[in-house]
Every structure is written in C-alpha cells, then in structure tokens.
Amino acid sequence: xxxxxxxxxxxxxxxELAQNSRDAxxxxxRVKAGRTPDNREIIVFEDDGCGMTYGHALKYLFRLYASxxxxxxxxxGMFGIGxxxxxxxxxxxxxxxxxxxxxxxGTAVDNNLDTERVxxxxxxxxxxxxxxxxxxxxxSEKFTESVEKALIHYCSYLRRNNRNADPLPVYLGx
Numbered sequence: 001x002x003x004x005x006x007x008x009x010x011x012x013x014x015x016e017l018a019q020n021s022r023d024a025x026x027x028x029x030r031v032k033a034g035r036t037p038d039n040r041e042i043i044v045f046e047d048d049g050c051g052m053t054y055g056h057a058l059k060y061l062f063r064l065y066a067s068x069x070x071x072x073x074x075x076x077g078m079f080g081i082g083x084x085x086x087x088x089x090x091x092x093x094x095x096x097x098x099x100x101x102x103x104x105x106g107t108a109v110d111n112n113l114d115t116e117r118v119x120x121x122x123x124x125x126x127x128x129x130x131x132x133x134x135x136x137x138x139x140s141e142k143f144t145e146s147v148e149k150a151l152i153h154y155c156s157y158l159r160r161n162n163r164n165a166d167p168l169p170v171y172l173g174x
Contacts, residue, residue, distance in 0.1 A: 013086045
C-alpha cells in the first residue's frame with residue numbers, strides 16, 4: 001500500500017537509495033548492473049557516506065516507518081520507508097554491508113524477510129546494497145540499459161547535503 005504514492009515505475013527505489021546516500025553524506029555513488037555467473041540480475045549500489053552501525057540498522061533501517069532523520073531539516077528522507085522500496089525490484093536476495101567508524105557488518109535478507117549475518121567485504125566507510133533476482137530482461141545489456149535510464153531519470157539533479165549543494169555524482173559500471 002505504501003508504494004501507491006510512488007507511481008508504477010518499478011525503478012523509483014534507485015532514487016530512494018540515492019537519497020539515503022545523500023543523507024549519509026556521500027560524495028560519490030557507484031552502481032553496477034548486470035548478471036551473475038548463475039544468470040541472476042544484479043544491482044550493486046555503493047556509497048562512501050558515513051555508513052551505519054548494526055545497532056542503527058536494527059533500530060531504523062530494518063523497522064518500517066522508523067527514521068533517525070526526523071529532526072534533520074536538510075534530509076531528503078524522514079518517513080522510514082525509502083529503503084523498503086527495494087522490494088519493487090522483486091529481489092530474491094538483498095545484501096546490506098556497511099562500515100561506520102570501526103564497526104563493519106553485513107546481513108542478507110531473502111524475499112521471505114528471513115535474515116542471516118554475512119561477512120562485510122567493504123574496505124572503506126560507506127554502505128553497499130546488493131539486489132539479485134531471476135532475469136526479467138532479455139539480456140544483461142538490456143538490463144544495464146534499464147538501470148542506466150532509471151539512474152538518469154531519478155538522479156540527474158542529485159545534490160550533496162552540504163553548504164554548496166554540490167552535485168552528487170552517480171557512476172554506472174565505472
């Protein structure tokens with residue numbers, strides 16, 4: 001029911017992830033799209049923001065309608081639903097990895113919302129969200145084109161959350 005305010009475009013979750021990156025103080029976002037060796041479509045969405053502790057994720061990220069941003073007047077998000085829009089992608093698996101200060105953690109969530117802790121492979125501060133699903137596009141190239149089109153649509157005017165509102169670059173595949 002919460003998706004009805006977003007329209008019918010299944011790619012709007014990329015905007016929500018980008019806004020979370022912006023609110024985390026990211027200076028760059030890197031996205032990879034393609035197919036895994038076992039032919040799953042994959043999107044890897046990674047930023048260099050402040051990351052989050054596992055405790056923060058338990059309190060806010062994993063709880064629908066919970067937000068740590070309600071008192072941050074320059075935040076793009078504050079309703080606690082943005083991350084959950086990734087389910088419009090229909091992922092069979094969601095991997096979340098984050099490094100914040102000296103805490104490094106990872107977890108996997110399947111489409112039944114079952115979770116398991118996984119090793120975080122990030123080397124620097126930030127957050128990485130990886131989504132996989134069975135193929136829906138006829139080829140890896142067509143899938144990457146769809147991701148690129150959505151990123152251009154939703155992130156062309158993305159600005160950093162700093163005094164100058166500098167552009168927040170989003171790179172696809174490098």
